[in-house]
Amino acid sequence: MAVVAQLSPSSYTETTRLSSSQLSLSSTHLSSLRRRAFRPIIRPRNPTISCSVNQVQAPVAVEQDDPKSKTNDCYGVFCLTYDLKAEEETKSWKKMVNIAVSGAAGMIANHLLFKLAAGEVLGPDQPIALKLLGSERSLQALEGVAMELEDSLFPLLREVKIGINPYELFEDAEWALLIGAKPRGPGMERAGLLDINGQIFAEQGKALNAVASRNVKVIVVGNPCNTNALICLKNAPSIPAKNFHALTRLDENRAKCQLALKAGVFYDKVSNMTIWGNHSTTQVPDFLNARINGLPVKEIIKDHKWLEEGFTETIQKRGGLLIKKWGRSSAASTAVSIVDAMKSLVTPTPEGDWFSSGVYTNGNPYGIAEDIVFSMPCRSKGDGDYELVKDVIFDDYLRKRIAKTEQELLAEKKCVAHLTGEGIAFCDLPEDTMLPGEM
Amino acid sequence: MAVVAQLSPSSYTETTRLSSSQLSLSSTHLSSLRRRAFRPIIRPRNPTISCSVNQVQAPVAVEQDDPKSKTNDCYGVFCLTYDLKAEEETKSWKKMVNIAVSGAAGMIANHLLFKLAAGEVLGPDQPIALKLLGSERSLQALEGVAMELEDSLFPLLREVKIGINPYELFEDAEWALLIGAKPRGPGMERAGLLDINGQIFAEQGKALNAVASRNVKVIVVGNPCNTNALICLKNAPSIPAKNFHALTRLDENRAKCQLALKAGVFYDKVSNMTIWGNHSTTQVPDFLNARINGLPVKEIIKDHKWLEEGFTETIQKRGGLLIKKWGRSSAASTAVSIVDAMKSLVTPTPEGDWFSSGVYTNGNPYGIAEDIVFSMPCRSKGDGDYELVKDVIFDDYLRKRIAKTEQELLAEKKCVAHLTGEGIAFCDLPEDTMLPGEM
Structure with a gap:
């Protein structure tokens, strides 16, 4: 069974690129009981930029180094230490929600992310962490997206993580918006597209199964989205099938x-x-x-x-x-x-x-x-x-x-x-x- | 004085293209008292697609022709007859606001328009009319923008008008968001850019002076935006200078x-x-x-x-x-x-x-x-x-x-x-x- 997603430079859609050895490891069927124990093994160690969240509460007059020098796994201002407890208490904010978005460097995501971060979807009391999944090819573009999110000063946006490994980006996701898919190349049959994109969604299903919230809601946008959603849910047996949607x-x-x-x-x-x-x-x-x-x-x-x-x-x-x-x-x-x-x-x-x-x-x-x-x-x-x-x-x-x-x-x-x-x-x-x- | 804005195909910025005879006519200095009388003369008759608003209130079981066959000056579903009075009363909606946007086929506008239409700026009780100003070259793209606005079913968006004539698009505008400007071509001096874009903003200032709300707020985004804003306000003497902003x-x-x-x-x-x-x-x-x-x-x-x-x-x-x-x-x-x-x-x-x-x-x-x-x-x-x-x-x-x-x-x-x-x-x-x- 060939499970390598071969990605050529494409237009606006983005996706992950995984080696066949990574996929064969992660295609091991994991029960929900075993998944935590297995997680360190199944994670492909691809470059990921993520954010940790801690606290500097009161203003402290200290000279501080560039946060990037201390950690290489977070993006810009979203690396910074802060505490949402204060907002949860003073502003009656809800608990932060993790939203994972694939194809995050593409044009659809470029519109969507700024709507999510502005609170247009989940409301003005819902702090948000955005987990942006792209491809190796789009990693620089993802940095650009993260920079624009920084520059937009959205009060609700508390974490931005970018990377190419769904096992890291989907961790504890409450929403997974799966936009990334390979566009059909010249002369490609629909069966070929189903196979290539199906493999991406099989892999992302496995990743959701392994690390996402058991309550995650998945919206599949990448085409052919119905069958991609079916593949995704079949590869995530520990998440209710009812939680998967194909966008119509x-x-x-x-x-x-x-x-x-x-x-x-x-x-x-x-x-x-x-x-x-x-x-x-x-x-x-x-x-x-x-x-x-x-x-x-x-x-x-x-x-x-x-x-x-x-x-x-x-x-x-x-x-x-x-x-x-x-x-x-x-x-x-x-x-x-x-x-x-x-x-x-x-x-x-x-x-x-x-x-x-x-x-x-x-x-x-x-x-x-x-x-x-x-x-x-x-x-x-x-x-x-x-x-x-x-x-x-x-x-x-x-x-x-x-x-x-x-x-x-x-x-x-x-x-x-x-x-x-x-x-x-x-x-x-x-x-x-x-x-x-x-x- | 050369006042022809020569526009070459450009990247994302859009603007108007006017003939020199149109500009020489419209550069006539008009006092605020004279402007209404002069309006029919100074308006260049360029193609414009606009919407009229009337009412079919109760459901009526009649077969209806394509609205486009009745009028050639409106866009798609926004041509349709409806009455905001009902919403004003039942939903306590405010009076509709006209927002004019230049460079409306460009990428900045493509993000901005959907935020405006979603009520992100003026709130959920403010119905909106969008007046989209582009160039002859971008008129097709503007139709595409209007189509996507239609397909988004924004409840607050009640009118969309597209065109290339600021004298029509700026009519009764409460906001004018002037994004469109010519990008600097290879080898162009800053003085050249000031001149070419300055002419666009002189023209748009005259149009605002002639037809916009006396209370219009103008935000100039097209560069060099400070001096463009100065040119714009100087050409709109009947609008308070305080109403003009350059975006920083x-x-x-x-x-x-x-x-x-x-x-x-x-x-x-x-x-x-x-x-x-x-x-x-x-x-x-x-x-x-x-x-x-x-x-x-x-x-x-x-x-x-x-x-x-x-x-x-x-x-x-x-x-x-x-x-x-x-x-x-x-x-x-x-x-x-x-x-x-x-x-x-x-x-x-x-x-x-x-x-x-x-x-x-x-x-x-x-x-x-x-x-x-x-x-x-x-x-x-x-x-x-x-x-x-x-x-x-x-x-x-x-x-x-x-x-x-x-x-x-x-x-x-x-x-x-x-x-x-x-x-x-x-x-x-x-x-x-x-x-x-x-x-």
């Missing part, structure tokens, strides 16, 4: 916007928007259950031909159109949709509404095949968890399209069997279903 | 971070940080008045040689170092510093503290030459206005350095006399004082 929120947001545009209403009037299935061209934006001003979409938009034919295509072509206009892929709005996905898990879902997320299908009430990651309608109490929405309706059109994206995900699953511990891979993926404008 | 907040933030690093404290312990003078290498980060944990910096940092020699250089070299590491100039942290600058004007300054901004020197209590734009310590009641801080101290070292940056700004002013209505320009700028890493 940008698709949901775009679908809401296009329905609003067609109906002539502002986008905040569109609710109950489900994206079913794979984050690919087989995705199913559900206009049967979606509502505009509380009414079924079909009662507001009478152009049903457009709903059945133009609507989905318009959403899917948006990424490609954006690259044509803007010259780059949609980094800012993707980052916003990650923020939305996180907020949806930590905020109670408004009464009667729901959101979409690619989640594990076991126990789903829709009759969708078990043991895949499929975008479905979810509600949350705001505790980080979610439940699937039961009161949705289906018609033949919706059923047929859901079956198609389900078949695709089952085929993708067979194609990565070697990465999920289910035997020998068999790839039969005739169609190219990558979304235009995505790598 | 990133310098202030970087200075705070470096002092914190040296002192071994977290950056939130550094206060009272002034940047004096020009946003150039002659800038003076003031460690005499700055405080760490409430104590004078010199009592905490005993390495006075570093303060006098290393400190300023470290701050100034940061932009260049960042380009080396990250491969791009500091877009994200610059956007954060613009957010900081805006917040400082709409939030009461914490007791005993202050912030830096490049502002008009008339009436300053420090003995600095009048009639230039100079970064100085400011306090605000949070009403959008500011007052200069009186209780600052000076020593010979500080006085000497302030005098140097003052001389530079006076020389720059002479060099743009043709753009401020003060006669014939005379340029004597021997030194290259552009900050490394800036265009």
